[in-house]
Amino acid sequence: MNILQINSSARADGSHSTRLAGTVVDRLRASAADGQVAVTVRDLGQTPHPELNEATLQALFTPSEQRTPAQAARVALDDALIAELQAADVVVLGVPMYNFGVPAALKTWIDAISRAKVTFQYTANGPEGLLKGKKIYIVLTRGGQYRNTPSDTQVPYLRTVLSFLGMTDIQFIYAEGLALGADAEQQSLASARQQIEAVLA
Numbered sequence: 001m002n003i004l005q006i007n008s009s010a011r012a013d014g015s016h017s018t019r020l021a022g023t024v025v026d027r028l029r030a031s032a033a034d035g036q037v038a039v040t041v042r043d044l045g046q047t048p049h050p051e052l053n054e055a056t057l058q059a060l061f062t063p064s065e066q067r068t069p070a071q072a073a074r075v076a077l078d079d080a081l082i083a084e085l086q087a088a089d090v091v092v093l094g095v096p097m098y099n100f101g102v103p104a105a106l107k108t109w110i111d112a113i114s115r116a117k118v119t120f121q122y123t124a125n126g127p128e129g130l131l132k133g134k135k136i137y138i139v140l141t142r143g144g145q146y147r148n149t150p151s152d153t154q155v156p157y158l159r160t161v162l163s164f165l166g167m168t169d170i171q172f173i174y175a176e177g178l179a180l181g182a183d184a185e186q187q188s189l190a191s192a193r194q195q196i197e198a199v200l201a
């Protein structure tokens with residue numbers, strides 16, 4: 001089993017989403033029937049991926065044999081993210097809520113992995129995602145509580161974009177109310193760990 005863990009907190013130490021995503025990975029590792037588990041960790045907070053700017057768009061839309069060395073190098077950075085996602089059987093995402101959305105670092109990753117004719121394509125029947133057959137776990141950490149409310153833009157957004165790319169089997173794990181005091185924080189983290197045990201039982 002190939003597991004890809006994507007962290008998107010800006011925090012290196014003390015990130016709940018990174019720690020809980022690690023708990024999911026540990027639980028998956030422990031439950032692997034054959035014990036054959038490879039884990040790749042990409043930390044988008046500590047090693048940010050470059051943004052999608054005009055130069056990047058020009059590089060992407062230039063035929064590969066005509067790219068300058070700088071353009072080829074830029075496309076290769078996106079290629080690497082796509083390759084490690086294609087190789088993954090299971091993807092574990094750690095996602096804090098930042099200002100009612102996903103961290104910009106995660107959006108940059110999504111911009112890199114969404115490539116026409118590679119990770120999705122348009123057919124006569126409409127769009128088709130090409131990253132199929134993967135199990136996705138997403139740990140959501142929040143200071144407040146937004147689950148099942150219109151203010152939770154993260155869940156519909158992530159479900160929409162990942163499904164568009166073919167990743168339809170998504171399990172969300174919530175740690176909410178982390179800023180509502182020490183007791184609420186501990187309860188939230190305990191609840192998240194229970195959710196992890198329940199979904200991976």
Ligand SMILES: Cc1cc2nc3c(=O)[nH]c(=O)nc-3n(C[C@H](O)[C@H](O)[C@H](O)COP(=O)(O)O)c2cc1C
Nearest residue numbers: 009011015016017096097098099100141142143144
């Ligand atoms: C810049 C910033 C913006 C945030 N915006 C929100 C928000 O809109 N809603 C919310 O519930 N919590 C918000 N929070 C709280 C974080 O979601 C919470 O602290 C979470 O645990 C951060 O994830 P981490 O522990 O993995 O770093 C924000 C935190 C930061 C640092």
